[in-house]
Amino acid sequence: MYLVLFGPPGAGKGTQAKRLEAAYHLVQLSTGDMLRAEVASGSTLGIKVKDIMKAGELVPDALIVDMISGRIDAADAKAGFILDGFPRTIPQARALDAMLEGKGLKLNRVIELRADDEAMVERITGRFSCVSCGANYHEKFNPTKVAGVCDACGGARFDRRADDTAETVRARLQAYHDQTAPLISYFEKKGNLLSIDGMAAIDDVTRQLREVLD
Numbered sequence: 001m002y003l004v005l006f007g008p009p010g011a012g013k014g015t016q017a018k019r020l021e022a023a024y025h026l027v028q029l030s031t032g033d034m035l036r037a038e039v040a041s042g043s044t045l046g047i048k049v050k051d052i053m054k055a056g057e058l059v060p061d062a063l064i065v066d067m068i069s070g071r072i073d074a075a076d077a078k079a080g081f082i083l084d085g086f087p088r089t090i091p092q093a094r095a096l097d098a099m100l101e102g103k104g105l106k107l108n109r110v111i112e113l114r115a116d117d118e119a120m121v122e123r124i125t126g127r128f129s130c131v132s133c134g135a136n137y138h139e140k141f142n143p144t145k146v147a148g149v150c151d152a153c154g155g156a157r158f159d160r161r162a163d164d165t166a167e168t169v170r171a172r173l174q175a176y177h178d179q180t181a182p183l184i185s186y187f188e189k190k191g192n193l194l195s196i197d198g199m200a201a202i203d204d205v206t207r208q209l210r211e212v213l214d
């Protein structure tokens with residue numbers, strides 16, 4: 001199965017992609033995670049994109065398309081994947097079409113998670129994760145059971161994404177409305193778009209996704 005999950009920052013793409021990955025034996029391909037890994041490693045690509053990401057702007061299409069086309073070819077993606085955070089612009093969507101066509105593949109579904117901007121600011125600015133195991137938390141909606149201790153691994157060090165500040169979230173939302181939202185009509189015309197309410201509780205969103213995909 002080949003899926004695209006898209007929606008504004010904070011809509012739950014990463015969380016839902018991880019659940020679908022486990023349920024359907026797919027691999028989650030998150031361009032945001034890949035770019036963060038490049039930044040952390042100090043690679044040439046990481047150096048190029050660091051400030052763009054910190055400002056909440058989109059990385060140039062050519063860099064993203066290059067990065068994802070290599071990743072789609074990897075052995076673990078052969079059985080199916082969930083694209084999380086890609087495509088984010090019309091040129092990226094066209095490049096994806098061409099990439100898949102060249103490999104004789106077709107997207108099964110493109111799923112939009114709909115969400116309100118104000119709620120996304122609250123969701124994003126409150127989130128943090130465990131440095132040791134990567135478990136995700138939220139100050140208000142999903143705190144650790146014991147303050148300062150990771151439920152999953154007992155770790156005591158937590159981190160926040162550099163672009164999860166209120167100011168950067170607003171820039172990311174703006175980029176979403178200006179450059180990514182036009183994909184809704186692009187995929188509608190192709191006839192494989194599904195829209196799901198991302199404001200619902202996490203388990204309800206998963207249930208809706210599974211109903212559609214089963």
Ligand code: AMP
Binds near residue numbers: 035052053058088
């Ligand atoms: P995400 O983890 O999906 O929220 O992405 C974090 C940041 O990485 C975005 O704000 C962009 O700066 C960059 N990014 C991730 N995916 C893309 C993409 N498909 N096109 C352009 N920039 C991207």
